[in-house]
Amino acid sequence: MKKLMIIALAGAAMLSTSCSDFLDPQSEGNPTTTNYFKNDQQAIDAVDELYKPLVEEAMFGREIYWEQGGTCDIVWGRTRSYPTLATLKYTGDESPLRGTFNQFYGEMARANFIIKKLTDKEKGTTLSAIEKRSLGEAYFIRGFCHFWVAHRYGTDSQGVPFCRWEDWSDDYDYTMPPQQSSVQVNYDYIIQDMDKAISYLPNLEDYGNADKGRASKAAAVALKAKTYAYWATWDATKWNDVIKQVDLLENTYGRDLAPTFDEVFTSDQSKFWGKEYLFGIAGDGGANGGGSEFPGVVLENKAWGVYNGWGQNKPSEDIYEEMAKDGAGNDRLKRSILCYGDTFELNGVERRFFSTSDIQAGFMINKYMDPFKHANMTDTYVNANGDWPTCRIMFPLMRYAEMLLFRAEAYLMTGNAAAATADINKLRQRSHLAPLKGTATMADLYHERRCELAFEMTDHLGDLKRWAASSNAEIKALALKELNAHPRVRAYSDRSNPESDFKVIDYEDYRDKAAYDSHLMVFPYPSDVISKYGGKLKQNPNY
Structure with a gap:
């Protein structure tokens, strides 16, 4: 059985395009732009490049999990060169922090490019069903990555850098994304992106087997619930929105628990996209070797x-x-x-x-x-290659x-x-x-x-x-x-x-x-990011 996230993510470390520093985003938006989105396959190809980095080592393959050393649930079996992630003596320049920061902004730049081009095209013609789905996927990935930066770097008194390229009447001028005044502004942008995603995306059940790893309406609703839960730290009225979104997942989108806890972590691919699934990385083994390491x-x-x-x-x-x-x-x-x-x-x-x-x-x-x-x-x-130890699991x-x-x-x-x-x-x-x-x-x-x-x-x-x-x-x-x-x-x-x-x-x-x-509560921004911003990005307080 072949499915998108197995195929698209196989060998992702070798296949994905490199991600430049988000402070130099021109390389993300400039390549032969006049040749993009002339047909459905180009839209599919562009969006598939959004999924690939999610599995890379610098994202959900490994690096982002080192932060959990600051809890009491896990310990490191091998000494790392960045003990500050576990001792809470953050510098912002720890390689996992710096790497994930740049990866998330690279992803947002890619998504921004797709959204800008497809929304511009939509002004002059009706998008095809594939183009509409692709636009929804780009909104979802932009919001998903934005969330992972916002809650880890933003506070009520100081948000994180973000801009929407589609808000510009002409092409985005590649200036640095402005820092938002509060993380609540960032959360509102994420909710807006999820609402857009919901309007364009299909239901999970409407995908064929080859595409079920793509974002769906239910995934966007789930991210809204999660965003509102973090937003409620600063605005208690958002707890009511959490309840509304989970009610929607249950009553409108038919989400439920898998029959057993074991089934959530099975190697049986036929059960990967059951009622409990919302969004994840489907791995494979053997020659394909795709998935998270x-x-x-x-x-x-x-x-x-x-x-x-x-x-x-x-x-x-x-x-x-x-x-x-x-x-x-x-x-x-x-x-x-x-x-x-x-x-x-x-x-x-x-x-x-x-x-x-x-x-x-x-x-x-x-x-x-x-x-x-x-x-x-x-x-x-x-995966037969133990240097990329992925396996068949959701x-x-x-x-x-x-x-x-x-x-x-x-x-x-x-x-x-x-x-x-x-x-x-x-x-x-x-x-x-x-x-x-x-x-x-x-x-x-x-x-x-x-x-x-x-x-x-x-x-x-x-x-x-x-x-x-x-x-x-x-x-x-x-x-x-x-x-x-x-x-x-x-x-x-x-x-x-x-x-x-x-x-x-x-x-x-x-x-x-x-x-x-x-x-x-938040990490400090990497020092090179602060430097490149030339005083226009405020470091988080007390760092």
Whole structure:
């Protein structure tokens, strides 16, 4: 079975066009512009180039996840040269921060070019169905990338750079995007882009099998819900908009939970685009090798001599204990984390988990292991090239479970704990967990969001930072407690023996974590960006 995101993203590191610094965007918008968008295939080709960078190492392949070292859910299996991402002593010039920043702005420049050209064309003629879809996809990708910059760099008193090329009567003059006065302005632009996307995009169900990885109306509605949830940090009225958007996903777009937690992370391609799917990266194995490298990044380094796993992110004792509150061995815990002595399959052979590689943690992420269990896995399910360890899995960027949790949070923040309880219990029932004993609290919300979405690109660090600024004292205290804590791991007396005893210790790397204060809610801009702006971009305060 072949589908767009498998085909379009295969070998993305080699196939995608290079992304220039967003401060020099002329190269993004200048190449033979008179020859673009003369037919449907040109529109398809232009938009496909928007999807390819999403999977690259500098985006959702790996780099953006290093930021999660600032939480207590993961530790790094291998020392990095940018410990400041984990110690909260940000400089802005850490290579993952600088790289993702430039990638997101490069993507927005590409999307701006497509939107400008297609909206100009639309003024003189009726766009074809493919061109309309392409325009919707460009609006979606521009808003999606804008969101990932806005919530990580913008505050109520200072937004992030952004402009819409279609607002210019002539071609955009390639000046630097102006910095917006508030992140609320940025969020409003993102909502406008999603409304435009919804007006042009098809429903997921209207796509043929070859195109189901493309953005859909439901994906745009989901991003609206997520944007409103972050916007609510500054404007509590937006919680009502979160509820409205998730209601739309449920009642208009037919989104729902997958029957089982396991199914969300299956290697069965026929289940990739079920009711829980909203937007993600469909990976493949074998000769195609497309997808995000993240499943191989979190696999045990060298995978006991079977495969070139990288061992770079590992669960902590803290997230294990949080999940175990629901009962040791519960479905969600077993599917998310491998502990010493747990049995699992790798390349068709049953093993018991232990870890002898790199910095000790005592755990491994299990969420993405289904493709690796198959005998002769590199023939079909896993990329034969271990230097790009992708596999056949749907790697979620947004899924309906996250939306339910946003709605539950919105209900709690608007005084409807009974409705929040119902949403949380849907998730707990799906994983065969006991329902909440009473009505939901913000502590329950913190627990469920942390456990359900662990090790996904949903930005747990972003959750903690917005919660630390919340008007709700309960969630604020929980967030600050984690932000000010140092993660713990298990140290085994004999790392090669699954039966060995262990001690819980502080993780041995990056121990000098800064005390969290409000300026750390956002990252500092890279120094070269500040320099190139020549005084027209204000650095975030206290950096």
